[in-house]
Amino acid sequence: MNKKISKLIYDADGRYLTPQECKLITDFASGFQGRFAAAREVEEHEEKIVTTAIATTRSAYPNFENFHEAGYSKCFRDMQLVLRYNVQAMVFCDVDGMNDKVLYWLRTILSGTCQTPKLISDAYTNLRAACQESLSDSTFALMDVPLSNTIEVLSDVPEPHVAAV
Amino acid sequence: MISTRKGNYFAEGRYLKYDIAEGTIHSRRGTRICALTTDFLIGLRKAIIDECGGAAEEVMISCGVRWGRAFARRFSRDLEDHFESRIDELTVATLESCAVEAFSHHGFGKLDIDWSRHDIGLILVSIGTPIYGDLLGQADQPVDSVLSGVLAGFFSELTGEDLGCIQTQCVACGDAESRFVIGLSGRLDLIPEGTSHDKVVEHLATSTT
Numbered sequence: 001m002n003k004k005i006s007k008l009i010y011d012a013d014g015r016y017l018t019p020q021e022c023k024l025i026t027d028f029a030s031g032f033q034g035r036f037a038a039a040r041e042v043e044e045h046e047e048k049i050v051t052t053a054i055a056t057t058r059s060a061y062p063n064f065e066n067f068h069e070a071g072y073s074k075c076f077r078d079m080q081l082v083l084r085y086n087v088q089a090m091v092f093c094d095v096d097g098m099n100d101k102v103l104y105w106l107r108t109i110l111s112g113t114c115q116t117p118k119l120i121s122d123a124y125t126n127l128r129a130a131c132q133e134s135l136s137d138s139t140f141a142l143m144d145v146p147l148s149n150t151i152e153v154l155s156d157v158p159e160p161h162v163a164a165v
Numbered sequence: 166m167i168s169t170r171k172g173n174y175f176a177e178g179r180y181l182k183y184d185i186a187e188g189t190i191h192s193r194r195g196t197r198i199c200a201l202t203t204d205f206l207i208g209l210r211k212a213i214i215d216e217c218g219g220a221a222e223e224v225m226i227s228c229g230v231r232w233g234r235a236f237a238r239r240f241s242r243d244l245e246d247h248f249e250s251r252i253d254e255l256t257v258a259t260l261e262s263c264a265v266e267a268f269s270h271h272g273f274g275k276l277d278i279d280w281s282r283h284d285i286g287l288i289l290v291s292i293g294t295p296i297y298g299d300l301l302g303q304a305d306q307p308v309d310s311v312l313s314g315v316l317a318g319f320f321s322e323l324t325g326e327d328l329g330c331i332q333t334q335c336v337a338c339g340d341a342e343s344r345f346v347i348g349l350s351g352r353l354d355l356i357p358e359g360t361s362h363d364k365v366v367e368h369l370a371t372s373t374t
Contacts, residue, residue, distance in 0.1 A: 100178075102173055105263070105266055108258070108266075109256075109262045112261045
């Protein structure tokens with residue numbers, strides 16, 4: 001659930017909602033049609049977006065699979081998952097929820113497999129760029145907030161003792 | 166980047182299910198969970214100290230080990246269900262990430278695992294906001310005996326080895342974080358009490374037993 005709405009409901013315990021609070025909820029709800037349409041557009045272009053992002057990353061990091069067996073196939077599935085969570089975050093305006101449901105956890109995995117902050121940042125910047133290339137301006141504008149958050153959160157890892165990239 | 170397919174098993178809003186009408190909390194796999202307050206935790210520790218005197222430390226570690234082993238067994242079952250594969254088929258990185266989330270979402274504290282000394286058979290763990298270190302505030306010696314036991318039991322169960330754990334730094338003693346060294350029980354028994362974290366690692370790196 002969107003944290004702002006959840007907090008609003010919590011704060012409104014035992015009283016009636018103010019007109020401003022009602023407007024906040026109405027504005028949130030009225031945006032669903034547009035956000036659902038954006039989500040459908042991302043879904044239709046998912047394969048192309050993720051394939052493009054992986055191809056761009058692979059050309060910059062050709063040695064990655066020397067360290068990680070079938071690394072880019074697995075990376076494809078990771079990016080697909082992250083993109084889907086980004087869409088959910090966009091639909092429900094809940095970036096914090098995405099961070100808890102997947103990004104903090106995935107970040108620990110990426111760090112544990114000796115990924116460098118630069119590789120992670122580049123890979124997910126490529127995902128963002130592929131979205132910008134494939135999606136309409138209005139859809140990308142909605143997706144940019146969670147995607148930018150994704151890059152920042154995932155790449156916030158220490159430099160590994162021995163890089164595996 | 167390692168394939169995950171599914172997100173964080175322990176994510177907020179998914180892991181715990183509250184049934185207010187029944188007054189219960191269950192994990193997503195149906196394990197009954199109970200939230201323990203500061204008063205209970207401090208009272209428990211005080212009661213053990215009052216009842217067991219000089220043996221209190223050993224009792225708390227022993228409780229922790231049992232708890233840690235049971236926690237690891239449940240952790241393994243939960244993840245095997247979630248990922249639809251055996252626990253030993255998961256990558257260490259995935260296991261580590263899940264362990265970090267499990268400890269966080271159970272309120273043990275924020276786990277950070279350092280595998281860099283695995284070459285000498287050690288797992289180094291730091292925990293920000295550990296239970297007792299955080300609750301007790303000030304102490305002359307490390308106070309997270311239960312957590313030491315939990316870590317020993319947890320990693321023993323997962324690895325199939327008899328591992329011990331000693332606490333080398335404690336937030337209650339003024340350190341920035343509580344730190345623990347996990348290794349084979351026999352090796353850790355030889356470390357004198359009060360040895361600094363770096364000296365413990367250095368000693369174990371150079372010892373031949």
